[in-house]
Amino acid sequence: MTFENEAPRPIEQSTMWPSTMAAMLIALATCSPAGAADGPTPAQIASTLKTGGHIIYIRHASTEKDYADQVKADPNDCSTQRTLSENGWREAEGIGAAFRRLDLPVGALYSSQYCRAWQTARLAFGTPVKTAALNFEPAEDFTPEQMEAMRGRVIPFLTTAPADGTNTVIVGHDDPFEAATGIYPEPQGVAYILKPRTNGEFDIIGSIKPSDWNDLPNE
Numbered sequence: 001m002t003f004e005n006e007a008p009r010p011i012e013q014s015t016m017w018p019s020t021m022a023a024m025l026i027a028l029a030t031c032s033p034a035g036a037a038d039g040p041t042p043a044q045i046a047s048t049l050k051t052g053g054h055i056i057y058i059r060h061a062s063t064e065k066d067y068a069d070q071v072k073a074d075p076n077d078c079s080t081q082r083t084l085s086e087n088g089w090r091e092a093e094g095i096g097a098a099f100r101r102l103d104l105p106v107g108a109l110y111s112s113q114y115c116r117a118w119q120t121a122r123l124a125f126g127t128p129v130k131t132a133a134l135n136f137e138p139a140e141d142f143t144p145e146q147m148e149a150m151r152g153r154v155i156p157f158l159t160t161a162p163a164d165g166t167n168t169v170i171v172g173h174d175d176p177f178e179a180a181t182g183i184y185p186e187p188q189g190v191a192y193i194l195k196p197r198t199n200g201e202f203d204i205i206g207s208i209k210p211s212d213w214n215d216l217p218n219e
Contacts, residue, residue, distance in 0.1 A: 061088035096124030107166025
């Protein structure tokens with residue numbers, strides 16, 4: 001597996017709001033949903049990652065419980081947060097093992113500040129750059145303004161082209177990804193693969209569940 005030694009390039013804030021973003025979400029709504037019969041298989045998706053150029057957004061691996069801890073959690077204190085289950089640890093390690101086995105190149109690696117996100121990233125790939133831009137808003141039921149705020153922070157990560165020959169990996173959460181794409185990522189540990197366009201938008205290629213990585217064939 002290939003890692004970039006240099007520090008990841010800074011993410012610039014998107015300037016596509018509001019009309020361009022609205023058009024993008026309309027376009028995404030017309031795409032085949034991940035897992036649809038006519039969509040690419042996990043093996044086909046993984047094959048496209050070999051040459052780089054993609055954004056891989058991974059929802060953190062499985063936790064002991066599933067609840068909105070962001071209401072009161074301190075992102076810097078793991079004891080206040082949901083934590084990875086034993087199965088979640090195995091999922092994260094399995095994803096990393098598959099990347100190494102398949103020789104999928106990883107460049108920039110980002111995670112939210114929540115422990116379950118950066119631990120997933122570290123178990124799979126190495127030490128991530130932690131950023132509050134990938135965190136939740138501090139609420140259980142988000143207002144339109146909070147959804148807009150999460151969308152505005154996540155979109156730049158999804159539209160910034162990776163360094164040549166690498167893929168950017170982002171380990172985050174469900175609601176920020178849904179705010180940016182209109183897609184709720186299930187189950188925990190699922191990876192969505194996106195391809196940035198040159199016009200500041202992106203295409204969603206498909207998704208790979210954590211249980212699928214071990215079954216991917218070597219080429």
